[in-house]
Amino acid sequence: MDGWTGTGSVFGLLGGGIMMILFWALLIAFIVWIVRRMSDTHSNSDLQPIDILKKRYAKGEIDKEEFESKKKDLISS
DSSP: OOOOOOOHHHHHHHHHHHHHHHHHHHHHHHHHHHHHHHHHHHHHTSHHHHHHHHHHHHTTSHHHHHHHHHHHHHHOO
């Protein structure tokens, strides 16, 4: 038998199986992430400029004065 106990093959199969499941789970998660990122990009393209401005104000990216100034610019255009 040359030191071969047979248990090494069982652990090797289990380890390989776990690695295969992990590989596929990561691949599927990556594909789902890519699809979601692409759909978020497309959904923002349907927004009107005033909607984007309101979102930025709601997130705190701009203050009230900047919001009012840009809103005035958009309305007068």
